[in-house]
Amino acid sequence: MKHRFKNYKVIVVAAMYFSCVFVLAGCGFKDIDKRVFVTGIGIDPAEKEEGGYKVTLKLSLPVASIKSSTGPNYEYLVYEGETLAEAIRILETHTDKILEFGHTKIIVINEELLQENMKDFMDYFVRRSDIQLIAWVAAAKTSAESILRVEPSAESAVSSTLVNFFGSNGTESPFITSTFLYEFRRDMLSDGVDAVLPLVEATEDKKELIVNKSLVVKEKSKPFELTAEQSKYYNTLLNGMSGFSYKAEKEDLTFVINMEKTTVHYKVIMDDGKPTSIKMNVKMIGVIGQSNKNLALNNLKEYDKIAAEAVKKKITDFLTTVQEKNLDPIGFGLRYRTMMLYDKNTISEWQKAYPDLPFDVSVDVALKGTGAIE
Structure with missing residues (x-):
């Protein structure tokens, strides 16, 4: 009896085992050699389909060895579609490998598209879970x-020149504005601040990239281009960027200040519940990097005043310029919103007051020395 029961248990276990084998699905993981990584996405207006988009995908092809590679190895897929989702779905049929967007580090948008309905346009990138919000x-x-097609001669096989412009992995310059995908989306949806994007240009021979200008983007309005100098002031005020230079002049004395540290504080001055002015305090520490005359260390206080006056004028000019365009890239409107209790008229009241608000800018420059020589 025990022997028959034991055989019965063996039969039941075997039946369960084979039943599980039959219902098991195949492995869902695709090998790395069946995948290709999308490192960059470019969006242009469609040339053939009205109201559509031309999507360019920059694919990074694997190399056997970094030492044996003579340069970057990329492939480009291009297609036009009515929507971004449609174009990318069709591009999946242009290669035998799975398109991996998890390593997409840069999204480049034609400036002509930045005056359209950006909320709907950027919705696709935010909804896709495989595209990082820190792109x-x-x-x-x-x-x-x-x-995207520019491949500088100095670009190596394991890095992207365009990506290295942003963040801290490559060059660091106060002229370069860096904006994450989540920051761009947030500023486009927020009342009281306007989004700012870096503007990328290529040289005439299409061999080098230049990033030293910016665009202030406001929905359904033509983007306002900030010059290289204005981009420097924007990055200084918003992020306290260092490593930049200011030129100061007084009579026959001209010198250049190399700033090492910048601290910015600002607030909206209120009177009877209404904004009356914007007060900004800027503190800078640096050294004199160039001068047309000999300088003396015992005159540093005088040089501080000359530098402070020059910087104050340039910052005030920048703030006034964007204010005249009814743009707020710094986010003064956000600061105003934090000072007020919620009310449906808060934003409309700020929009009425902002174009006429005066700026009260004070600059304190502390020079540590005249450089290696006097």
């Missing part, structure tokens, strides 16, 4: 496709 977003001066 960089930039505007293209001519076309996003041409910017």
